[in-house]
Amino acid sequence: MGGDAAPRPEVSGAVAAVREAALEVVLVGDRARLEDELARVGARGERGVTIEHAAEVVTMDDHPGEVFRKKRASSLRIATELVQAGRAHALVSAGNSGAILAHALFVLGRLPGVERPAIATAFPAPHGAFTLCDVGANVDVRPTMLAQFALLGAAYDRVVHGRPRPRVGLLANGSEPGKGTGLTRAAHALLTAAAAAPDAAFTFAGHVEGSDLWRGVVDVVATDGFTGNVVLKVCEGVADALFGLVRAELAGAPAGPGAGRPAVGAQVATVRRRLGGALAAPALRSLEKRIDFAETGGALLAGVDGVVIIAHGRSDTTAMKNAVKLAHRFAAAGLPARLAASLGAFGATGATGSTGSPGPAGTTPPPPPGGGTGA
Amino acid sequence: MGGDAAPRPEVSGAVAAVREAALEVVLVGDRARLEDELARVGARGERGVTIEHAAEVVTMDDHPGEVFRKKRASSLRIATELVQAGRAHALVSAGNSGAILAHALFVLGRLPGVERPAIATAFPAPHGAFTLCDVGANVDVRPTMLAQFALLGAAYDRVVHGRPRPRVGLLANGSEPGKGTGLTRAAHALLTAAAAAPDAAFTFAGHVEGSDLWRGVVDVVATDGFTGNVVLKVCEGVADALFGLVRAELAGAPAGPGAGRPAVGAQVATVRRRLGGALAAPALRSLEKRIDFAETGGALLAGVDGVVIIAHGRSDTTAMKNAVKLAHRFAAAGLPARLAASLGAFGATGATGSTGSPGPAGTTPPPPPGGGTGA
Numbered sequence: 001m002g003g004d005a006a007p008r009p010e011v012s013g014a015v016a017a018v019r020e021a022a023l024e025v026v027l028v029g030d031r032a033r034l035e036d037e038l039a040r041v042g043a044r045g046e047r048g049v050t051i052e053h054a055a056e057v058v059t060m061d062d063h064p065g066e067v068f069r070k071k072r073a074s075s076l077r078i079a080t081e082l083v084q085a086g087r088a089h090a091l092v093s094a095g096n097s098g099a100i101l102a103h104a105l106f107v108l109g110r111l112p113g114v115e116r117p118a119i120a121t122a123f124p125a126p127h128g129a130f131t132l133c134d135v136g137a138n139v140d141v142r143p144t145m146l147a148q149f150a151l152l153g154a155a156y157d158r159v160v161h162g163r164p165r166p167r168v169g170l171l172a173n174g175s176e177p178g179k180g181t182g183l184t185r186a187a188h189a190l191l192t193a194a195a196a197a198p199d200a201a202f203t204f205a206g207h208v209e210g211s212d213l214w215r216g217v218v219d220v221v222a223t224d225g226f227t228g229n230v231v232l233k234v235c236e237g238v239a240d241a242l243f244g245l246v247r248a249e250l251a252g253a254p255a256g257p258g259a260g261r262p263a264v265g266a267q268v269a270t271v272r273r274r275l276g277g278a279l280a281a282p283a284l285r286s287l288e289k290r291i292d293f294a295e296t297g298g299a300l301l302a303g304v305d306g307v308v309i310i311a312h313g314r315s316d317t318t319a320m321k322n323a324v325k326l327a328h329r330f331a332a333a334g335l336p337a338r339l340a341a342s343l344g345a346f347g348a349t350g351a352t353g354s355t356g357s358p359g360p361a362g363t364t365p366p367p368p369p370g371g372g373t374g375a
Numbered sequence: 376m377g378g379d380a381a382p383r384p385e386v387s388g389a390v391a392a393v394r395e396a397a398l399e400v401v402l403v404g405d406r407a408r409l410e411d412e413l414a415r416v417g418a419r420g421e422r423g424v425t426i427e428h429a430a431e432v433v434t435m436d437d438h439p440g441e442v443f444r445k446k447r448a449s450s451l452r453i454a455t456e457l458v459q460a461g462r463a464h465a466l467v468s469a470g471n472s473g474a475i476l477a478h479a480l481f482v483l484g485r486l487p488g489v490e491r492p493a494i495a496t497a498f499p500a501p502h503g504a505f506t507l508c509d510v511g512a513n514v515d516v517r518p519t520m521l522a523q524f525a526l527l528g529a530a531y532d533r534v535v536h537g538r539p540r541p542r543v544g545l546l547a548n549g550s551e552p553g554k555g556t557g558l559t560r561a562a563h564a565l566l567t568a569a570a571a572a573p574d575a576a577f578t579f580a581g582h583v584e585g586s587d588l589w590r591g592v593v594d595v596v597a598t599d600g601f602t603g604n605v606v607l608k609v610c611e612g613v614a615d616a617l618f619g620l621v622r623a624e625l626a627g628a629p630a631g632p633g634a635g636r637p638a639v640g641a642q643v644a645t646v647r648r649r650l651g652g653a654l655a656a657p658a659l660r661s662l663e664k665r666i667d668f669a670e671t672g673g674a675l676l677a678g679v680d681g682v683v684i685i686a687h688g689r690s691d692t693t694a695m696k697n698a699v700k701l702a703h704r705f706a707a708a709g710l711p712a713r714l715a716a717s718l719g720a721f722g723a724t725g726a727t728g729s730t731g732s733p734g735p736a737g738t739t740p741p742p743p744p745g746g747g748t749g750a
Contacts, residue, residue: 126616136548139556173511173604181514181601210608214616226556227602229548231609233585238613241501241589246621 001029001057001075002095003320004313010094011037013320015046020321023328024048026088028079029057054078060313064098068106076100080107083306090307090327092298094315100308101137101301108306111336113343116141117303118149118225119310120156123235127216131157131166134222135299136229143186146170148343150191150222152302154202155339157220159330165201169208169218171227180207183224191222201342298323300330302339307331376404376432376450377470378695379688385469386412388695390421395696398703399423401463403454404432429453435688439473443481451475455482458681465682465702467673469690475683476512476676483681486711488718491516492678493524493600494685495531498610502591506532506541509597510674511604518561521545523718525566525597527677529577530714532595534705540576544583544593546602555582558599566597576717673698675705677714682706 001007007029014025015038027034031053038044054075058067071077076095080103082088093100101117110117118134133153138145150168157166170188172180180188188206195204205218210231213221223231298311298319307330311323376382382404389400390413402409406428413419429450433442446452451470455478457463468475476492485492493509508528513520525543532541545563547555555563563581570579580593585606588596598606673686673694682705686698 126619139548171605173514173601210605210610211612211615213609214612223605226548227605230546230585230598230602231605234588234606234609235585235613237586237589238610239617240586242614242617244501 009320012317015043016321017324018048028052029075058099064102089331092309094311104304104308108304111340114303115145119299120302121299131220134225135232136225139226141224146187147190153220159333166219168202168220169205171223172207175207384695387416387692390418391696392699393423403427404450433474439477464706467684469686479679479683483679486715489678490520494674495677496674506595509600510607511600514601516599521562522565528595534708541594543577543595544580546598547582550582
């Protein structure tokens with residue numbers, strides 16, 4: 001119920017996922033509205049779709065820590081509890097991501113050895129998609145956390161991209177010795193040691209810079225949630241801007257101020273490029289769809305004891321469908337157990353689940369409910 | 376002499392600038408090699424071009440602080456001293472940027488009130504170019520430094536884009552209250568106060584996120600040099616990748632594995648998109664040139680007592696020409712004095728030139744030469 005257009009794309013996306021894949025969906029929210037939406041897409045009584053009523057909704061304005069205490073009948077709370085109780089195998093939400101993080105922490109708890117859960121997501125690139133982790137859960141981090149984000153990202157990458165030993169890099173301002181911050185250099189040392197272990201399920205490529213992401217140099221890029229969020233949004237912004245510029249250019253943008261009546265040569269050039277633009281339009285649309293960040297279907301909240309997918313607030317039917325299918329893949333792959341196993345190899349660095357506040361940035365979390373945390 | 380292909384593009388670019396604009400150039404480096412390059416571009420004895428011999432070269436592998444002490448006859452050292460002595464109005468180099476920073480600090484010194492010089496540069500965007508500062512000089516910063524980067528960026532923007540009161544934003548992981556790091560929130564408070572001054576030559580838009588940069592929301596974006604460098608390189612990487620993908624798509628990329636002989640409809644679509652690609656190619660090339668980050672001609676090292684332009688190591692003739700012309704514009708605009716005046720309004724926040732090490736990240740600078748620093 002928390003997405004920008006909820007529950008419309010949630011319901012239509014869930015129904016589409018049920019029809020495409022061997023999975024079942026529990027819709028959690030206002031029963032009457034969910035039934036209306038099911039009827040709208042011709043899916044009343046659809047096999048594999050059930051409804052769990054929730055009287056309250058977490059909004060984008062709700063404070064993540066407070067809303068957990070105050071709205072105990074929210075759709076987010078009830079859906080998370082379904083996962084904790086084993087009545088669902090994964091949670092998908094396009095709502096308030098800080099609140100999703102808080103609910104996952106307090107209801108599902110962290111995996112053993114995880115200091116802070118992080119958000120991992122895939123980016124399309126010419127040489128194959130790469131994984132970025134963390135893209136926004138933790139803005140102020142310690143070296144052990146950053147090193148864990150690398151391992152969480154690698155675990156995501158193994159499931160989503162099927163690479164058994166992904167190449168992991170640490171995002172920095174250059175790959176030469178001496179580059180990076182105190183934070184990244186300390187994480188560099190931790191990861192160098194972890195990658196040397198005989199059973200390490202990744203290789204470590206050291207510091208990588210922003211342009212390396214698109215060159216197929218690494219499969220997984222680890223960074224703090226502040227930088228990762230900036231990278232995510234800069235990519236979206238650059239891609240949107242470039243597609244707009246390409247379209248304008250192909251449509252024959254008007255000449256700059258001061259240009260008089262164009263010469264015949266210029267007119268020919270304009271006709272030529274407009275024609276080219278019209279012919280190229282389907283190719284561009286196909287490309288835009290292929291690199292659409294929403295197409296990947298959402299990000300994984302990695303490091304909590306359960307599968308939690310954070311979808312974009314503006315998700316449409318396709319994005320929600322892909323988010324549900326992605327959640328199904330992670331659950332089928334037994335992700336939390338595999339993550340815990342891969343982090344076990346890293347426990348020697350001193351990272352434990354017992355340090356620091358488990359809350360999302362900017363929140364003052366309530367004490368976790370008894371027995372609820374997995375740490 | 377420090378660029379990747381030096382001194383070839385430096386000489387051809389300088390000659391091109393002298394021929395296009397009312398300026399003079401002093402080429403600093405190995406006299407014989409510079410004369411050879413001048414002869415190669417038919418510019419031996421060119422009016423407005425002189426040579427100052429330098430026997431040594433700073434390489435990309437040289438440590439910024441050490442090389443200042445060790446290579447006293449380097450082209451970078453001698454060129455910087457020409458500016459300090461008033462025999463040149465600006466320095467342009469495509470060499471080791473850490474060494475450029477170190478030489479500028481130790482020879483020219485900081486402007487009064489500047490804690491750390493920062494690198495400002497312009498980015499092309501659909502709604503007009505924006506300025507990003509810092510893109511790499513300082514990776515670990517304090518709030519007063521970050522606030523100063525905003526003012527240095529605004530000063531750059533006033534000269535380069537002619538906006539009398541640029542709108543300034545602080546890069547963060549979201550614009551909602553509570554977003555940002557401890558660092559950005561503290562700088563937010565400093566800039567809110569500075570923008571309220573009656574003579575403030577900028578307006579403050581608060582936190583902005585990565586996607587806002589391309590939406591014309593602000594003219595200047597301030598960030599630390601770590602994040603700024605990542606943004607700069609991610610933009611280059613995304614743009615390169617997208618142009619490659621657009622080209623492949625327009626050329627009719629082969630169908631994925633498992634695709635059999637294409638149906639007639641698919642063949643028509645392929646012909647159509649290949650034809651569109653051929654017709655669109657000139658438009659794409661024109662666009663690619665227009666958004667080429669090298670076309671802006673280099674970045675300004677803002678906050679030192681002199682005009683210093685850092686060109687990309689891979690600069691070609693056009694990029695070097697534009698860098699020289701940009702240096703000329705800043706010198707003609709009296710940039711250092713204007714910067715000092717705009718920072719004066721900010722002195723009340725307690726920022727002074729006396730705190731911390733003035734060295735570039737990762738260096739152990741020697742003590743500044745007597746009287747050499749402007750702080």
